[in-house]
Each structure stands twice: as C-alpha cells, then as structure tokens.
Amino acid sequence: MPTETVQIPTPDGLADAFAAFPDDGERHPGVLFYPDAFGLRPVLKEMARELAGHGYYVLVPNHYYRHGTAPVPELPEHIDEVNRPAVFAELTPLMEAHTVARVLSDADAYLSFLTTRPEVAAGPVATIGYCMGGALAIRTAAAHPDQVAAVAGFHPSPLVTDAPDSPHHLFPQLAAEVHLGLAEGDMTPESTSRLRRTLDTAGVEYTAEIYPATAHGFTMADTSAFNPAGLSRHWDRLLALLTRRLIKD
Numbered sequence: 661m662p663t664e665t666v667q668i669p670t671p672d673g674l675a676d677a678f679a680a681f682p683d684d685g686e687r688h689p690g691v692l693f694y695p696d697a698f699g700l701r702p703v704l705k706e707m708a709r710e711l712a713g714h715g716y717y718v719l720v721p722n723h724y725y726r727h728g729t730a731p732v733p734e735l736p737e738h739i740d741e742v743n744r745p746a747v748f749a750e751l752t753p754l755m756e757a758h759t760v761a762r763v764l765s766d767a768d769a770y771l772s773f774l775t776t777r778p779e780v781a782a783g784p785v786a787t788i789g790y791c792m793g794g795a796l797a798i799r800t801a802a803a804h805p806d807q808v809a810a811v812a813g814f815h816p817s818p819l820v821t822d823a824p825d826s827p828h829h830l831f832p833q834l835a836a837e838v839h840l841g842l843a844e845g846d847m848t849p850e851s852t853s854r855l856r857r858t859l860d861t862a863g864v865e866y867t868a869e870i871y872p873a874t875a876h877g878f879t880m881a882d883t884s885a886f887n888p889a890g891l892s893r894h895w896d897r898l899l900a901l902l903t904r905r906l907i908k909d
Contacts, residue, residue, distance in 0.1 A: 661709050668721060670769040672762075675725035677770075678705050679777075680712035687781040689906035690774045692800065693720045694793030696880060697751055697817075698739065700730035703882040714899055716906075717780045721770055723796070724754050726762075740884040755792065760799065760825050767800040771807060784809030786902055787836075790879060792817045794840070795827045802830035810905035812898050814841040815876045820855045828855065831862035838866040839901050841894055843874040843885075869897070 662683050668675040678700060682688055691711060695704050700722040708718040722730040733750040736743050774780060787808050789797035794813025801808035811834065813819070819840075820828045838859070847855065852868070859866050871878065871893055877885030879894050 661712055663705070663709065666719075666773075668769055668773045670725075671765055672726055675721050675723075675766065675769065676700075676729045677719055677721040677773075678708060678730075679717065679719050680705070680708040681717040681779045682712060682715060687779060688715050688717050689783065689902070690777070690780040690785040691716045691718045691902070692770055692774055692785060692787045692797070693718050694787065694789035694796040694800075695720060695723060696789075696791030696793055696815075696877065697755060698735060698747070698791075698880070698883075699724050699732055699751075701735060701882070703880055706881075707879075710895075711898075714902075716902065717774070717777060719770065719774050719777075721766070723758060723766065723793075726757070727754055738882055738884070739880075744884075758792075763796055763799050764803055767796070767803055771800065771804055775807065784906060786810035786812070786906060788812040788814075788898065789816070790814050791877065795819060798827045798830060798834070798838075801836045802833040805833060805835035808836045810838075810901050811836045812839045812841070812901055814879050814894050814898075815843040815846055815874070816840060818847070818851075820847070820851050820858065828858045831858055831864050834862065834864050837901060837905050838864055838868075839897050840866070840868040841890075841897060842868065842870045843876045843878050843890075844870055844872070846870075846876055867897070 724732040787797035794816025878887040878890035
C-alpha cells in the first residue's frame with residue numbers, strides 16, 4: 661500500500677498530511693479523513709491504509725499544523741483515564757484556536773489538494789471525521805456541496821448546540837448522504853431527537869445510529885475507549901456509504 665507524507669499549501673502555511681492509496685496505477689475516489697481531537701498519529705495512519713485498501717485515495721491532514729508537524733502534541737502510546745487529563749491540558753488550547761474560519765479556510769485547501777492529485781478520480785469525494793473531526797467533515801461538506809457526496813461522523817463532538825455556529829445549522833446546505841455513528845452517551849435523548857428533526861427538516865438523506873455498548877472514541881485502538889465490535893460496525897457502515905455515493909457503476 662503506497663503511503664506518503666505530503667505538504668498542503670494553505671493561506672497560513674504548509675499543512676502536513678498523510679496519504680494512502682492503492683498500488684494499481686489507477687485513479688480512485690478521494691476521501692478527506694479528519695482526525696479526532698488527538699490528531700494525526702499512527703492509529704489513524706493504519707485506519708487510512710485499511711480504507712485505501714478498499715479502493716480509495718485517503719488524505720489525513722494534521723489539523724494542528726499551525727502549531728507544528730504531527731504528532732501535535734506528543735502523545736503517549738496508549739491514552740487512558742490516567743493520562744487523559746494531562747493530554748487534554750495540552751490539546752485544549754489547540755482545539756480552541758481551531759476556529760470555524762480556520763476550519764473553512766483549511767477545507768478549501770484540503771479539497772483543492774485532494775481533487776487535483778493524479779491518483780484521484782474525477783467526480784465527487786467524501787469527508788469523514790472522528791470526534792471533533794465529525795463536525796469538520798460536516799462543515800466541509802456544507803461549504804462544498806458540489807464536491808462532497810458522502811459525509812460520515814463517528815462518535816462526533818456535539819453537532820446540536822445553542823451556539824450560533826452549531827454544525828446543525830449547516831444541514832440545509834448539505835447535498836451529501838450522511839451517516840452518524842454515535843456512541844452510547846454521546847448525546848442526550850433530547851439532543852438526539854433534535855438532531856434527527858433538524859436533519860429531516862433539511863431534507864438530508866441520512867442514517868444516525870447509536871452503536872451498542874460503546875463509549876466516546878470507540879474506533880480508536882490507542883485509547884481505553886476502543887471497542888472492536890464498534891470499529892467493525894463503523895467499517896461496515898462507512899464502506900457501504902462510500903460505495904453508494906462514490907463508486908460508479
């Protein structure tokens with residue numbers, strides 16, 4: 661499986677990113693893969709390789725590139741309840757600095773880079789994300805409805821809030837099919853109902869599913885939240901979505 665570290669030009673400098681793609685000389689649909697709050701690191705590279713093996717060019721940006729090259733910050737090999745507070749003490753300022761304006765500026769750069777790679781087929785792409793990356797995937801798809809045909813968010817950060825820039829306000833701008841894989845406890849029943857109502861009202865084609873017996877972060881094998889069954893279900897749902905929306909007959 662060919663992989664490479666690439667540099668993406670942005671208005672704020674070069675963003676380092678990891679790319680994986682099939683070794684067959686063909687062009688394949690593009691997938692923009694947004695990391696969780698812990699950022700670009702080995703477990704995400706492994707996930708990108710697995711996804712690429714199903715016939716996709718997968719681009720995983722370091723969304724903290726303004727603060728250095730990945731990994732930012734340096735992380736323990738396994739993130740558990742003991743070291744998690746110290747990790748988040750370092751992450752919180754980076755997350756707070758990643759404003760919506762920066763997200764949208766970066767999205768323009770990431771999609772421009774992805775769609776012009778020689779290994780990427782012409783046509784629509786997908787945006788996927790984990791934890792905070794779920795909201796980034798939705799914001800990107802809403803800003804580029806002519807390019808993004810599929811969106812997936814797994815154990816996403818809050819999508820329905822009272823903030824004026826809450827991601828759910830963007831649902832009417834989506835042209836993509838959406839899958840949301842929620843952990844148990846990610847949202848209250850009231851918030852889940854509000855999420856579904858907002859998606860329905862916006863006319864979005866979607867599935868929103870609570871994955872049984874999972875905790876927030878269940879796809880991440882380098883954390884104590886990891887759930888193998890949840891990860892497997894995530895692959896089933898993600899691959900089916902990408903096949904429906906990106907693979908031409």
